[in-house]
Amino acid sequence: MFTDGEVIIVGGGPAGLTAAISLARHAPRLAERVTVLEAANYPREKFCAGAVGGRGDAILRALEASPEVAHAPIEGISLRVGAGVVAARIGAIGRVVRRIEFDHALAKIARRAGVRIVEGARVHEVVARARGARVETTKGALEAAVVVGADGVGSVVRKAMGLGRGAFRAQVLEVDTPMVAGDRERSFIHFDAADRRYPGYSWDFPTVLHGEELVCRGIYHLRVADEVVDIQALLAERLAGMGLDLAECKNKRYAERGFETRGEIARGPMMLIGEAAGIDPITGEGIAQAIEYGELCARFLCDHFERGVPLHTWGDAVHRSRLGRDLAVRALAVPAFYGPGRARTEKFLHQSEHALHLGCQHFGGVPIDRPRLAKLVAHGAVELAAEGLSRVWSKRG
Secondary structure (H helix, E strand, C coil): CCCCCEEECCCCCHHHHHHHHHHHHHHHHHCEEEEEEECCCCCCCCCCEEEHHHHHHHHHCCCCCCCCCCEEEEEEEEEECCEEEEEEEEEEEEEEEEEEHCCCCCHHHHHHHEEEEEEECCCHHHECCCCEEEEEECCCEEEEEEEECCCCCCCHHHHHCCCCCCEEEEEEEEEECCCCCCCCCCCCEECCCCCCCCCCEEEEEEECCEEEEEEEEEEEEEEECCCCCCCHHHHHHHHHHCCCHHHHHEEEEEEEEEECCCEEECCEEECCCCCCCEEEECCCCCCCHHHHHHHHHHHHHHHHHHHHHCHHHHHHHHHHHHHHHHHHHHHHCCHHHCCCHHHHHHHHHHHHCCHHHHHHHHCCCCCCHHHHHHHHHHHHHHHHHHHHHHHHHHHHC
């Protein structure tokens, strides 16, 4: 049986709404005691490139909660590095959505599932009590047995837990523009990591705005040190090379938080999911991860209420999960992509015929081609061995 109490989810984006919907599906008796607090009112804008990997949509389909909104389908990924462009296409692996439409549609699905959503309820304080927590909002105070922080990079819940900003913080700037000569075909999402003046990349994603086919372009800068990077100047320079003027575009600037392998995400009656906990620090991809966090959170809370699994073990549950393992690998790989190993990693990605293909499979939630993975690992081992021999011979010389 469930214990008395209420679950309050702070944040009505993909992470929070998926957690609520999944709780309603897996534990109908708990659904009526779940409240989602959304600071704004739907439909509300959310700055985001909007790429939803197929593994995220697969979770929503299983929950009968996949939003049907206008989108640009994705069939492949292309990557530009200093040595040139590599690309792979394997078929349907995801879609690019507008969050103003996607989140609104997901909220409607949550309400149909019996979830209570309070809009315009900005949370300004969460206080742990002897049992549960008190949540102070612009619409009054609420008591909860558990508070789930799904409130993004500026998470109030994270601050209430006494946690810091995190080691992996990114600054992002994006715009929507018409298509230009030289754009890849619209079934690809394109990443450009050729500019090594900063740790990060720029991108071009197909998007659909008010029925018009546009391209969402942007720049992602992972702050791995205290360096100062003018991402606005860098994006303006790139757009100028395409014949576009940044000053004529609506500039959408925001921040992101990357996952940390030893980061704390549960304390007392509070727990974190989605970007409040941390997403992919290398690419900044977060929607599919948010959805996966939400589903994992719901199952964990069912175990908490039904079997007494302690809330403080939430971090362990995440780290043991497929999501946690994947994010941990990406956090550990940051130096290889944006640190001393960047040139070697880019060379490897450009030369390998398997890396981007496997990347497409991962993004799309398609079963990994294990023979191809084995060949990729073998290729990497050969490259590392060759580099090691080269260093030995250079020292002897």
